[in-house]
Amino acid sequence: MTWVAGADGSAYGVTNLPYGVFTHDGREPRIGVRVGDFVLDLAGAEAAGLVLAAGALGRPTLNDFMGLGRPQWTAVRQRLVELLTDEAHRAEVEPLLLPLAEVRLLLPFDVADYVDFYSSEHHAGNVGQIFRPGQPPLLPNWRHLPIGYHGRAGTVVVSGTQVLRPSGQRPGPDGPTYGPSGRLDIEAEVGFVVGVPSPLGAPVAVDDFADHVFGVVLVNDWSARDIQAWEYQPLGPFLGKSFATSVSAWVTPLEALGDAFVPAPRQEPPVVDYLRDEPHLGLDLRLAVEWNGERVSEPPFATMYWTPAQQLAHLTVNGASLRTGDLYASGTVSGPERGQVGSFLELTWGGAEPVRLGGESRTFLADGDTVTITATAPGPGGTTIALGEVTGTILPPR
Amino acid sequence: MTWVAGADGSAYGVTNLPYGVFTHDGREPRIGVRVGDFVLDLAGAEAAGLVLAAGALGRPTLNDFMGLGRPQWTAVRQRLVELLTDEAHRAEVEPLLLPLAEVRLLLPFDVADYVDFYSSEHHAGNVGQIFRPGQPPLLPNWRHLPIGYHGRAGTVVVSGTQVLRPSGQRPGPDGPTYGPSGRLDIEAEVGFVVGVPSPLGAPVAVDDFADHVFGVVLVNDWSARDIQAWEYQPLGPFLGKSFATSVSAWVTPLEALGDAFVPAPRQEPPVVDYLRDEPHLGLDLRLAVEWNGERVSEPPFATMYWTPAQQLAHLTVNGASLRTGDLYASGTVSGPERGQVGSFLELTWGGAEPVRLGGESRTFLADGDTVTITATAPGPGGTTIALGEVTGTILPPR
Numbered sequence: 001m002t003w004v005a006g007a008d009g010s011a012y013g014v015t016n017l018p019y020g021v022f023t024h025d026g027r028e029p030r031i032g033v034r035v036g037d038f039v040l041d042l043a044g045a046e047a048a049g050l051v052l053a054a055g056a057l058g059r060p061t062l063n064d065f066m067g068l069g070r071p072q073w074t075a076v077r078q079r080l081v082e083l084l085t086d087e088a089h090r091a092e093v094e095p096l097l098l099p100l101a102e103v104r105l106l107l108p109f110d111v112a113d114y115v116d117f118y119s120s121e122h123h124a125g126n127v128g129q130i131f132r133p134g135q136p137p138l139l140p141n142w143r144h145l146p147i148g149y150h151g152r153a154g155t156v157v158v159s160g161t162q163v164l165r166p167s168g169q170r171p172g173p174d175g176p177t178y179g180p181s182g183r184l185d186i187e188a189e190v191g192f193v194v195g196v197p198s199p200l201g202a203p204v205a206v207d208d209f210a211d212h213v214f215g216v217v218l219v220n221d222w223s224a225r226d227i228q229a230w231e232y233q234p235l236g237p238f239l240g241k242s243f244a245t246s247v248s249a250w251v252t253p254l255e256a257l258g259d260a261f262v263p264a265p266r267q268e269p270p271v272v273d274y275l276r277d278e279p280h281l282g283l284d285l286r287l288a289v290e291w292n293g294e295r296v297s298e299p300p301f302a303t304m305y306w307t308p309a310q311q312l313a314h315l316t317v318n319g320a321s322l323r324t325g326d327l328y329a330s331g332t333v334s335g336p337e338r339g340q341v342g343s344f345l346e347l348t349w350g351g352a353e354p355v356r357l358g359g360e361s362r363t364f365l366a367d368g369d370t371v372t373i374t375a376t377a378p379g380p381g382g383t384t385i386a387l388g389e390v391t392g393t394i395l396p397p398r
Numbered sequence: 399m400t401w402v403a404g405a406d407g408s409a410y411g412v413t414n415l416p417y418g419v420f421t422h423d424g425r426e427p428r429i430g431v432r433v434g435d436f437v438l439d440l441a442g443a444e445a446a447g448l449v450l451a452a453g454a455l456g457r458p459t460l461n462d463f464m465g466l467g468r469p470q471w472t473a474v475r476q477r478l479v480e481l482l483t484d485e486a487h488r489a490e491v492e493p494l495l496l497p498l499a500e501v502r503l504l505l506p507f508d509v510a511d512y513v514d515f516y517s518s519e520h521h522a523g524n525v526g527q528i529f530r531p532g533q534p535p536l537l538p539n540w541r542h543l544p545i546g547y548h549g550r551a552g553t554v555v556v557s558g559t560q561v562l563r564p565s566g567q568r569p570g571p572d573g574p575t576y577g578p579s580g581r582l583d584i585e586a587e588v589g590f591v592v593g594v595p596s597p598l599g600a601p602v603a604v605d606d607f608a609d610h611v612f613g614v615v616l617v618n619d620w621s622a623r624d625i626q627a628w629e630y631q632p633l634g635p636f637l638g639k640s641f642a643t644s645v646s647a648w649v650t651p652l653e654a655l656g657d658a659f660v661p662a663p664r665q666e667p668p669v670v671d672y673l674r675d676e677p678h679l680g681l682d683l684r685l686a687v688e689w690n691g692e693r694v695s696e697p698p699f700a701t702m703y704w705t706p707a708q709q710l711a712h713l714t715v716n717g718a719s720l721r722t723g724d725l726y727a728s729g730t731v732s733g734p735e736r737g738q739v740g741s742f743l744e745l746t747w748g749g750a751e752p753v754r755l756g757g758e759s760r761t762f763l764a765d766g767d768t769v770t771i772t773a774t775a776p777g778p779g780g781t782t783i784a785l786g787e788v789t790g791t792i793l794p795p796r
Contacts (some may be wrong), residue, residue: 113552139631144574149633150548154511154721164599166716176542178670201562233537235547236634239716272576318564318637323552
C-alpha cells in the first residue's frame, strides 16, 4: 500500500515503478520514477539523501544508473518502495512528486547500438508468405538462430515524437522513382535495454541475461515497405527503417516483470549449446495496437520463438562487446491470428486486404494517423502492471 | 618548409597534418596532430594559447573539435601550418612535439552510428560471380542507389588492436555447427567521419558533403565469411561483421585531400536527382594491402562507382539525422584486376584459388596473421601524402 493518491490498484503501483527522464518548468532533464499519475523526482531524492546511487540519479539520462548493475538496481528499487509505502517518509518525499501531466518526458537513455531481431515465428512466416508465395515461409536458418541486424541508434526517438513520412527510391514498372513512401507501416516490438557492459571477446551466456539487461521498453520500428523492398538485397534493411524508431518514455525494470516470465514455445530442432536456456522463458506481455484510437491488434509477446536471453547470447557469441545503453528489440510481435499481428503489412496481407478504420478502407499509414502501442504484464498477486506506451503521429513529407 | 626535423619531403609534411588521440607517459588521452615522426600535443598548444578552438582541443576525443564546423577546421589548420613553418614559433612549439614512437595512439573519436556501403562495382560484381554463378553479377538495384547497411559502432577499434577469431554458427552438410570461423577475411575500405550534425527530417544534399564530413580514415571491416553466409538472409550481415572493425588512428582532414579529387566513373543509367553530383568526384587514394608483410593487393579507390558525397546524400534522403562521430565506410575497395581487390574472398576467388604467402598456399586468415592497409594520395605540387595505416593481428579463439 502506497500513500501516493490513486496509485494503489492502478497499473502504476509500487510493484511497477518504471524509470524515465523528464523536464519540468523548463529546467534541466532529470531522472524520475512513475508512481500512479505522478513522477517522483529522483535527482531531488538523491540530492536530499533519501536514496543513494553513487550520484547516478542526478544525471540527465539513465545510462550511469543502468551501468551500476543489478545489486544497485535492486537496492534503489527497495528503497523507493520503502519511501513510497512508509507514511513516515511522506513528509520528505511528497514535495518531490510532480503530476505526470506537468512534465515533459524525454528519451530516457543514450542509445549505444541498436539491434533489431526477427524472432516471431508468426511474423517471419507471414512475411515469407506475402513476399515469397509458394515457397517455404521460413528461410532455412530461421529456426537455428535469432536473425537480427543493426539499426540506426541516432534516430531512436521518444514516444510522442512526430514522424515525418520518409522519401526515397521506390520500385516501379519503369525503374525506381524518388518520392514519399506510399507503404508506411509500423512494427510493434519489445526492446531490451542493456545496463551492464561486457568486454570485447567475452560472449555473454544465456544465464547472465539478468546481470546485463536493466529493463524493457515498447518499440515502434516504423518501416517504409516500398523503400525497404527495393533496397534490401543483399545487405538488409537500411533507409526503409532508419528515419525513426520510437521507444516508450518509461523503462520498466526487469524486476517489475518477475511474475511475467512464462515458458517460451518449444524449439525444434534443438538449438546449439550457446542458445540453450534452461528454463526457457519468455515474457507474458500483452501488447495492443491502436490506430487512430481504434484497437486493431493484440500481439501476444509470449508467443515469441526466441527469448531475450537467447537474443543477448547470440548478439555476443562472436565476441561483440556490450555497452550501457545498447538496445535490442524483439522484432515484430505477431501471434498466430490476424487480430494478433504487429504490422499493417500483415494486418492487410501486403495491402491486399484493407481494414475498416473510422468508416474508411485502409491499408498503410496516412498522413495525420496516430499509432499507439501499449502493453500490460502480470504483476504480483494477480495484479496487472502497465508498460509505458509508445505513440507517434505521421506528418506529411516536407 | 617546416622547421620540424625530417618532416619536409616525408608523407607527413605540413600539407598532411592528420589528427589523432594519444596517451603519453600514462597520462590522460589528448588530441594531437602528426607531423613527420612527431606528434604535436594540441591540448598543450591550446592551453598555451598557441591555437584557439573553443577548448575543443583539450578533450579526450576529436568529437567536440569535429563538431565545430569547416570554418573552425580551416582556421585551426592554417594556424598549425603557421606554427610549424615559422621559425619564430619554434621555441614555444617545439616543447610540445613528442616522438611518435613514445606515444600510444587511441581510437580518435567516439563512433556514433557506423554505416558500411558496398560501392565498388568490381567488388560487388566479384561477390556476385562467386556466390551466384551464372546469374547477373550485380543485383537490379545496384546501379540505382549506393547499397548500405548499419554495422556495430561499439566494436569499432583503433589500428593495432588484436582481433580475436570469432566463433558462431557455420553452415554444414548436416546443419549448422558452432565453432571458430574458418573463413576469416578482411575488407579494405575508406571511411568518412562526420563532424557537423544534421537534424532529423532534413536530408543533406550532395553539395553539402564538405560542410559535414571532417575527414577520412582507413578501415578494415573484418569479415567471417562462413558466419555471414549462414546468417545474412534476409536481413543482411550481423555477427559475421560485428566482432571488430578496425580504423586508422589518424583522421586525415578533407582539406589535406584537395589535390586528390578526380572525376569518378560515369554512371549509367543516370541517377535520380538527389544523387546527382556535379562535378562527380571521387578520391584518388591508392590503397595497399600487406598480408604478413607481403603486399598482395593495391586497391584503387578512384574506381569506386558511388562517391562519398552520393553516399552521404543517400544516407540522409529519408530524413535520417547525422551526429558528430558518425562513420560511413565505402565498402570493400576493389579495382578491375585480381591484384587490386580489397578482400581475400576475391583474391582467392572464394578460397578456390589459393595464393602463395611466405612459401605457403593460403586462402583466408590464419591465427597470428597480420594485415596492414596503407594508402597514399596526391598532395600539392606533385607531392604524396600518406593516410594513417590500419593494422591488426588475428588471435586464436578463446
